[in-house]
Amino acid sequence: MDIEEFRDFGKAAVDYIADYFQTIRDRPVLPNVDPGYLSDLIPDEAPQKGEPWQDVLKDVDRIIMPGLTHWHSPNFHAFYPTANSFPAIVGEMLSAGFGCIGLSWIASPAYTELEVVMMNWLGKLLGLPEEFLNCSQGPGGGVIQGSASEVTFISLLAAKEKKVTELKSQNSPLTEAEIKGKLVAYSSDQSNSSVEKSGLLGSMPMRLLPADENGILRGSVLQEAILKDKEKGLIPCYVVANLGTTPTCAFDNLEEFAPICQKEGVWLHVDAAYAGTAFACPEYRHLNKGVEKADSFNFNPHKWMLVNFDCSAMWVKNAKYLVEAFNVERLYLEDQHKGLAPEYRHWQIALGRRFRALKLWFVLRMYGSEGIQKHVRHQISLAxxxxxxxxxxxxxxxxxxxxxxxxxxxxxLESLSEKLLKIVSEKKSIYCIAGNHNRKFCIRFAICSRLTEKEDVEFAWKEFKSAADELFGLDSKMSQIVDEIPEKKLRDIHISTPRCEILHEKTK
Known part of the structure; x- marks a missing residue:
């Protein structure tokens, strides 16, 4: 493909994306395909000769599009938002076009330089304490990772290395292996699955402590768990606090956690993957109170801040703990700029880096803080x-x-809501998922797409109302069946039991 063909292909691809967004509201949010559908539509082997780009783009529409779940549909209400905007798309295109790899500062200075500034912009936008920013006089700073899962794991590894180093410096009688074998971490049973996974990957048991009836992990529960483990000879090392839990978006109280972690010498990590974007609005920053006592903080601009996946913002109060955990030097990576700019390869697992800061820069410049705040407040109002x-x-x-x-x-009964969600899901007009509240089944309805408006919320509600009508059977046949239930049987059924459950009793 030469440059002129690339121009034509690229313009056609942009037109295809634009057309996709113009029609996305009219598409069923869930695909109607079965596992293995795609293998029947393409050859078993790659072609011997190259094919025209026009044929490839046609096959995107014929083969790929039918198998997409439309995450940016205004009828997508599952999980949490995965952000998207046209400025971010263009930033991603340019990043791919430049094709550099940020191994080190000299490998592409703009990669590091822009990321340093963007993490300052973001931190100030969220009102984070200055000691977390790259522009501070202290050892703290920010870096862009791929996901909150990575950040939780990276923070755990840094906490692990820090604890081992501390105990060895205190002349602990334990060997390094023995110390690592006794380390333990803590979080809420409402935390994301990636939190538990970080413990598995880091060989550190993750205690998932019971949250209260509002989904909040209390400091007293954390303190009790730490004391019990210390009595067993274990070494508390790492705590993950949730600002916006996955099931219900509940907020742990950092002010309860902070003194416990400081007293016990435990690393406190704050996971605000989704809800962190809301701190761009001053009226929600009280939910972040106590963050100045944390060792690390993370949120995902790729969830709610209009930046395409992947872009996960991580700040640490002292970057030396990351460097000490991940620093591996090689002659081919050395340059004369050491110490003058952060070498982000020491702040992450991978050696190379993508130019994620570019799309973040585009979004923040083109939306501005006011645009971000307007987006957040609008979606909260829809909810x-x-x-x-x-x-x-x-x-x-x-x-x-x-x-x-x-x-x-x-x-x-919980089974009613389970049936309701099943009916709605089978229609594929909207997409919601199950959750739990106070350990009981519920349906999660999240405002996800930046395209969602009031009429889309009303459409979703009509889908639930219609499914409820179907489930409750508000027709004459249903009424007749219920009327035929013996009076004694009706008295045995709880007065608040819905009619469809009464029918279930009858069909037994």
Missing amino acids: QYFEELVRNDARFEVCSSSMGLVCFKLKG
């Missing part, structure tokens, strides 16, 4: 509107509501 719709229907109840997430269910 509040959905919550209002749920509360106005006597058949439903709201379990929790936080930021852009509403957890709700049908009143009565």
Whole structure:
């Protein structure tokens, strides 16, 4: 492919993407394919001769598009947002076009230089303490990682190395291997699965402590767990606090955790993967109170801040612990600029780096802080509107509501809500997933797409209402069946049992 063909192909691809977003609202959010569908549509081997780009682009539409779940559809309400915006897309295109690899500062100075500045911009936008910023006089700083999963794992490894070094310097009678075998970490049972996974990968047991009825891990529970482990001869090492848990977007209280971690010499990591973007709005920063006592902090601009995946922002109060954990020097990586700029290869697992800061720069410049704040506040208002719709229907109840997430269910037995979600999911018009609130089944409704508007929320609510009507069987046949249940049987059934559960009793 020569440059002129590339121009044509690239322009056609941009047009295809633009057309996709113009039509995304009309597409079923979930694909209608079965596992293995794609292997029947393409040859078993790569072609001997190259094919025209026009044919390849046609096959994207014929083969790939039918198998996509449309994460940026205004009818996608599962998980949490995965951010997307046109400035970020263009930034990603330019990054791929430049094709550099950030092994070191000299490998592409702009990679490091822009990232240093962008992490300062982001930290100031969120109101983080100055000691976390690259522009501070202290040893702290920020770096862009691939995901919150990586950050949690990296922080665990840094905490592990720090604890081993400390105990060895205190002339511990234990060997390094014995120390590592006794280390233990803690988090909430509401934390993301990646938190538990970090413990598995880092060979450090992760205690998932029970949260309270609001999904919050209390400091007293953490303190009790630490004391019990110390009595067993174990060594507390690492705590992950959640600002916005995965099931319900609950916020742990950092002010309860911080004095415990400081007293016990435990690394405190803050995972604000989704909700951290909200701290761009001053009215939500109280939820971050106590962050100045943390050792590391993370949120994902690729979740709610309009920056395409992957872009996960990590700050540490003292970067030397990352460098000590990951520094491996080689002659071919040396240059004369050592100490004048951060060598981010020592702050991460991988050696090479992509130019993630470019798309972040584009988004922050083109939206500005006001645009980011407007986006966050708008999506929260949509979630509040959905919550209002749920509360106005006597058949439903709201379990929790936080930021852009509403957890709700049908009143009565949990199986009702399970059936409701199944009916909605099978229609593929909207996409929601199950969750749990206070260890009971609920449905999670998240405002995810930047394209979602009030009419999309109303459409989703109509889907749930219609499914509830179907489930409750508000037709004459249903009423007739219920009427045929013997009076004694009806008395045995709890007065609040919905009609569909009464029918279930009848069909037994």
